[in-house]
Amino acid sequence: MVQSEVYPVPPGFAAQAHIDAAAYERLYRWSIEDPDGFWQKEAAFLDWIKPFTEVSDTSFDVNDFRVRWFADGTLNGSVNCIDRHLAEKADKPAVFWESDMPGESRVVTWGELADKVNRLANVLKSLGVGKGDVVAIYLPVIPEVMVAMMATIRIGAVHTVVFSGFSAESLENRIADSKAKVLITADEGFRGGRISPLKRNADDAVRNQPSIEHVIVVRRSGAEVPFTPGRDLWYDEATDAAEPWCEPVEVGAEDPLFILYTSGSTGKPKGLVHTTAGYLVHAGTSWRIIFDWHEGDVFWSTADVGWVTAHSYKLYGPLLNGATTVMFEGVPSWPDASRWWSIIEKHGVNIFYTAPTALRSLMREGEAPVRKHDLSSLRVLGSVGEPINPEAWRWFHSVIGGGRCPIVDNYWQTETGAVTLVPIPGAIPNKPGMAAKPYFGIRPEVVSPEGVTLEGPADGNMCFRGSWPGQARTILHDHERFLKTYFAPFPGRFFSGDGVTRDEDGYYRIAGRVDDVINVSGHRLGTVELESAIASHPAVAESAVVGYNHDVKGQGVFAYVTLKADAAETDELRREITRWVRARISPIASPDIIQWAPALPKNRAGKILRRILLKIANNDFSDFGDTSTLADAAVVEDIVARRKAEL
Ligand code: PRX
Numbered sequence: 001m002v003q004s005e006v007y008p009v010p011p012g013f014a015a016q017a018h019i020d021a022a023a024y025e026r027l028y029r030w031s032i033e034d035p036d037g038f039w040q041k042e043a044a045f046l047d048w049i050k051p052f053t054e055v056s057d058t059s060f061d062v063n064d065f066r067v068r069w070f071a072d073g074t075l076n077g078s079v080n081c082i083d084r085h086l087a088e089k090a091d092k093p094a095v096f097w098e099s100d101m102p103g104e105s106r107v108v109t110w111g112e113l114a115d116k117v118n119r120l121a122n123v124l125k126s127l128g129v130g131k132g133d134v135v136a137i138y139l140p141v142i143p144e145v146m147v148a149m150m151a152t153i154r155i156g157a158v159h160t161v162v163f164s165g166f167s168a169e170s171l172e173n174r175i176a177d178s179k180a181k182v183l184i185t186a187d188e189g190f191r192g193g194r195i196s197p198l199k200r201n202a203d204d205a206v207r208n209q210p211s212i213e214h215v216i217v218v219r220r221s222g223a224e225v226p227f228t229p230g231r232d233l234w235y236d237e238a239t240d241a242a243e244p245w246c247e248p249v250e251v252g253a254e255d256p257l258f259i260l261y262t263s264g265s266t267g268k269p270k271g272l273v274h275t276t277a278g279y280l281v282h283a284g285t286s287w288r289i290i291f292d293w294h295e296g297d298v299f300w301s302t303a304d305v306g307w308v309t310a311h312s313y314k315l316y317g318p319l320l321n322g323a324t325t326v327m328f329e330g331v332p333s334w335p336d337a338s339r340w341w342s343i344i345e346k347h348g349v350n351i352f353y354t355a356p357t358a359l360r361s362l363m364r365e366g367e368a369p370v371r372k373h374d375l376s377s378l379r380v381l382g383s384v385g386e387p388i389n390p391e392a393w394r395w396f397h398s399v400i401g402g403g404r405c406p407i408v409d410n411y412w413q414t415e416t417g418a419v420t421l422v423p424i425p426g427a428i429p430n431k432p433g434m435a436a437k438p439y440f441g442i443r444p445e446v447v448s449p450e451g452v453t454l455e456g457p458a459d460g461n462m463c464f465r466g467s468w469p470g471q472a473r474t475i476l477h478d479h480e481r482f483l484k485t486y487f488a489p490f491p492g493r494f495f496s497g498d499g500v501t502r503d504e505d506g507y508y509r510i511a512g513r514v515d516d517v518i519n520v521s522g523h524r525l526g527t528v529e530l531e532s533a534i535a536s537h538p539a540v541a542e543s544a545v546v547g548y549n550h551d552v553k554g555q556g557v558f559a560y561v562t563l564k565a566d567a568a569e570t571d572e573l574r575r576e577i578t579r580w581v582r583a584r585i586s587p588i589a590s591p592d593i594i595q596w597a598p599a600l601p602k603n604r605a606g607k608i609l610r611r612i613l614l615k616i617a618n619n620d621f622s623d624f625g626d627t628s629t630l631a632d633a634a635v636v637e638d639i640v641a642r643r644k645a646e647l
Helices: 021-033 035-043 077-081 083-089 110-126 143-154 168-178 198-206 235-241 276-290 308-321 339-347 356-363 390-400 479-486 527-535 571-584 610-617 634-646
Strands: 056-059 066-069 093-098 105-109 134-138 158-161 182-186 189-191 194-196 214-218 232-234 256-262 270-275 298-301 324-328 351-354 380-383 407-409 444-447 458-465 493-502 508-513 517-520 523-526 540-550 554-563 593-596
Touching (some): 077 308, 093 143, 093 339, 110 143, 168 198, 256 276, 270 276, 276 308, 298 308, 356 390, 444 493, 527 554, 540 610
Parallel strands (some): 093 324, 214 232, 298 324, 298 351, 554 593
Antiparallel strands (some): 444 458, 458 493
């Protein structure tokens, strides 16, 4: 195995850090030998209404599955995220918000946040939303998304945030599955100078969804939008008229906090259910440790609020710790490639957390846009969402971090709730591209395809043994699928769906998905979901999607499409299919390449041989391995010839 470069903990960093190397060793050992003792101490981070008496009751045996943490305790999430900071911080900034439009910004203090949360909670209550009801949130990156989430959990209701870049159809599917009672959206959203018609999408999404009784509309652009009296309310009018205090509702530790949809290896996105106390303990304590946040630091995560990264480490983590965060509505490339760097300078950001795909696209612009700005406030950098290639890692480290900031490459998933692998910055030297070492209480295993746990340096499937508080408890309405996907493949362990390598120093490198999920610009997309969207086009007979290596996106969407007999293979049809997918799922799901294929390579049982399609998509035509199972070998030759002709 090649020894990769090592970047030691920067001089002086460990001395001021929450966790240094010795503390990591000691606490990690404790967390594994006595998880209940460790997590009981961590749970003191929260303010409880009624303390718990039992720490955990867990089993990953599919026939006796249980994951319960702090189960008889009670609390309220919004009190932990907001009320408890007010005595000291009512007038201090909770959020520095930067509009898509340069020059337009807002500062939201903790006191203002509390006021809006209480008022919106009262509005929701007056609309009949109560404990356990679902509130769907379809908002851009504006402070109101924070208000909406906090107001929802203040009354014991459950939020489901839907990425505002998703189409009306994707939103509708999530509403249909979650049976949300209220939808909170905005008139329009802005990104990169472009307007997205959120209210119009919302109207389309709820038209046939009787569970939605009301739609609350935030005025973002002020444009005239359709308004259905009786059903729709303006956010500003309703909150202005509401009382400024709402009694927080006491909920059980294991009551649901939120549902978040993510793509899996079947066509239907799954609604992962996170519960209150375990999630808040894991997200809140780990956020402070892995970013080495100290009182007064300004933190910025560039993630969109629709993803788990933002849930745990842009919203809940900072809120639980009373931290000041930057929220930016726009994109890094608009109006020019120095936008992010200007925001870091303006707000003196100390901790900056982003995704490799964005770094790769910014790298292409060279160093000039960076050099225009003073980034000396930066102390810690973070990367998440996909493996970071060493080249992007080094650029991030030297050009953005000035060679002095550790990079916290944290690996986790919607399912895990918060971090699982991470180089804690004061404790673990960096190796570019490696998510390094387990977080406290996490027991990683590298497992062979046969289910054997491998020791020492090894390649295999990324699994975790033993429960941790922040893990998702189930898939909404589909506990069977939850057990089958995560706990049945390798009995006794949680299976992540990722491949992994462990080196001779016990460092982990995530190799990417081993299932039918692709990771496009850090967004998880199910190939089956993409295939069904493409195949629903009237001209299409069948399609197969694979993720191919893409310089900026990590993986790109490569779609093989077989047309119906009467359809012609034209560029116009390619564009139409692309538009079709954008409208059905989202622009993030747009096929990068559509390859016409008169037939798809299948075995005699009719199963598509994706292994071959993946090689062709990566322009590797050399050796297709065992092709004896192919029902018709000529199909492959034909696709290869067509692909070569297009290169
Ligand atoms: O493949 C892994 C990749 O993102 C997947 C999880 O996606 P999602 O649930 O959307 O959560 C995103 C971030 C918390 C994983 O299965 N992934 C996430 N972080 C990393 C990563 N791959 C490599 N390195 C990471 N740091």
